[in-house]
Amino acid sequence: MxxxxxxxxxxxxxxxxxxxxxxxxxxxxxxxxxxxxxxxxxxxxxxxxxxxxxxxxxxxxxxxxxxxxxxxxxxxxxxxxxxxxxxxxxxxxxxxxxxxxxxxxxxxxxxxxxxxxxxxxxxxxxxxxxxxxxxxxxxxxPNTYELNRYASARISSILSSYLDEKEDYEEQYQQYLNKKISKKGANLKINFSELELLKYSILLEKLKSMLDDEISYSEAQWQEELLQIILLLYPKYIYVFKEAPVRDVYNNANRNIDYLLIDSSGSADIIEIKKPFDKCIITERTYRDNHIPLRELSGTVMQIEKYIFYLNKWGRKGEEKLTKYYKDDMADDFQIRITNPSGIIIMGRNKGMTAVQKQDFEVIKRKYKNVIDIITYDDLIQRLEFTIAQWAETHNKAMHPTATVAAAPSASGDGWR
Structure with a gap:
């Protein structure tokens, strides 16, 4: 000793x-x-x-x-x-x-x-x-028990492809690590809760004021204003390019995409923004007991699908052309990628729809969900309200850690893309 x-x-x-x-x-x-x-x-x-x-x-x-x-x-x-x-x-x-x-x-x-x-x-x-x-x-x-578990897990990872093992030693080691107390840093969600609450509250107020006075905006002005909101709601996008060129290789023609979104990895997506005209989503009357998309919606969907088709066919050559075209507007060595682009459509209102109309509209949205996210302005308001409620709950917990706070309602759907 x-x-x-x-x-x-x-x-x-x-x-x-x-x-x-x-x-x-x-x-x-x-x-x-x-x-x-x-x-x-x-x-x-x-x-x-x-x-x-x-x-x-x-x-x-x-x-x-x-x-x-x-x-x-x-x-x-x-x-x-x-x-x-x-x-x-x-x-x-x-x-x-x-x-x-x-x-x-x-x-x-x-x-x-x-x-x-x-x-x-x-x-x-x-x-x-x-x-x-x-x-x-x-x-x-690490103590002796942990070192033994680690050694068994390493050996098991090599031999498991050749021998039948009595136990899953890798799983046992992971379970042990999950039970250990690990380093705990600052709660960033709590630290930023006040700022996030302020940000989303301002966005909601801005959106509502625009909707209350939408008649005074031109289509171009409306799109520019709404893009400011969208880029804050979709922080993965770091660049947006207006009238982005795309090559229609089948018709040997040049087209222009209204707005091309570029995320932090360089991947390109498309967004279409329409002013919130009433009754531009689905029909009031039914066709064979179904409310079907109105021409404004089906036409916008078709337009985005064609742009996505053009981008995919343009492929590697298109990546090089777009990167060169926007070189001065992007960070050095940043590359635009065309990797299964998706689309976002923001248009119309659904607050006046009947329950049956809303159900049929949800079917329509899910039909295109794998490629296009169709969002009404009422959807945007609802998502903002849910987000504000969640940040308010976090902020209240930070200000009153011992108080019991009622759970905020969770947003329906898939949340922010």
């Missing part, structure tokens, strides 16, 4: 052992001039302060392991096989587990290899690791 004690501003390291007795330490010092104890402390006769007594060979062997400098005890780097000296505050209790983890893993060499200056533990030094943090770090060192 090992013990630490202070004598005259020095820390004395005391080593004792029942079997084999500590006498082996003296023999090692005589033979090689150096001895390593518990795989962490390396001593020479320069640090030795005890002497071998023939009549008491089992007496503890003592070394000077550190000396006081101000409020810290300095452990010389050579004693712990470090590149930098170690400083431990006088208020930190010195014990074996401070230096040695399970399976005799020496702790400070692991840390020393990751830093470029002396290590301070505890105290007020500006570079010191707080004692509580360091103690928590010690708990994170």
């Amino acid at each position: 090992i013990e630490f004690r202070e004598i005259n501003n020095k820390i004395i390291f005391s080593y004792s052992s029942e079997y084999p007795g500590p006498a082996w330490v003296y023999r090692e010092l005589d033979d090689s001039g150096q001895v390593t104890i518990i795989k962490a402390f390396s001593f020479t006769r320069n640090e030795l302060i005890s002497s071998q007594e023939k009549d008491n060979e089992d007496a503890p062997i003592e070394f000077e392991v550190a000396s006081r400098i101000g409020e810290y005890y300095c452990f010389p780097k050579n004693v712990l096989s470090l590149d930098h000296d170690l400083y431990i505050h006088e208020g930190v209790s010195l014990e074996r587990k401070l230096f040695i983890a399970e399976r005799n893993i020496s702790i400070f060499p692991k840390i020393d290899r990751m830093v470029s200056r002396s290590i301070y533990v505890g105290g007020d030094n500006e570079n010191a690791i707080p004692e509580s943090v360091f103690r928590d770090l010690l708990k994170k060192f």
Whole structure:
């Protein structure tokens, strides 16, 4: 066993052992001039302060392991096989587990290899690791059980393709990791809740004011205003290009897409924005007991489908042409990609629809869901209201962490794309 004690501003390291007795330490010092104890402390006769007594060979062997400098005890780097000296505050209790983890893993060499200056533990030094943090770090060192589980999982991953195993060792290891307490950072959702609540509230107010006065907007003005809202609702898009060119290879003609959206990976999508005219979505009368799309909706769907068709056929050549065409408007080396583009249609109102009309309209939307997302202005309002309710709940929890907050309603549908 090992013990630490202070004598005259020095820390004395005391080593004792029942079997084999500590006498082996003296023999090692005589033979090689150096001895390593518990795989962490390396001593020479320069640090030795005890002497071998023939009549008491089992007496503890003592070394000077550190000396006081101000409020810290300095452990010389050579004693712990470090590149930098170690400083431990006088208020930190010195014990074996401070230096040695399970399976005799020496702790400070692991840390020393990751830093470029002396290590301070505890105290007020500006570079010191707080004692509580360091103690928590010690708990994170893998124990024997975890190491055995890890070894079994690694072996299992190799042999599972060739041998039948008694148990799923990889799954057992993952279950163990899931139960462990891992590092927990700041709750970013709570930190940004007030800003997000303000942002979506402003967007909702803006959208409602536009809808109340839509007659005063031209089609082009309406599209420009709404795009500002859309880009905040769809943050994955970082560029939007108006009248984007696309090649119709079948008719050997050039076409123009009203608005081309580019996401952060360079993938291109299409958006069509129509002013919210009444009754432009589905018929009031039924055809064979079904409300069917009006020409405005079916025509817009057809238009987007053709643009998607043109883009896909343009392929790699189109990527190169579009990237070159918008080079000055994008970040350096940014590439536009044509990878199964999708479309967004924003048009019409559904607040005046009957329940049957709304049901048939949902069928129509789902028919195109794999390629086109059809959104009415009332859908936008509803999504914004649900989003605001969710952020309000988060913000209330942040302001009143002990209070019980009623759950906000969850938005229907697939949420933001």
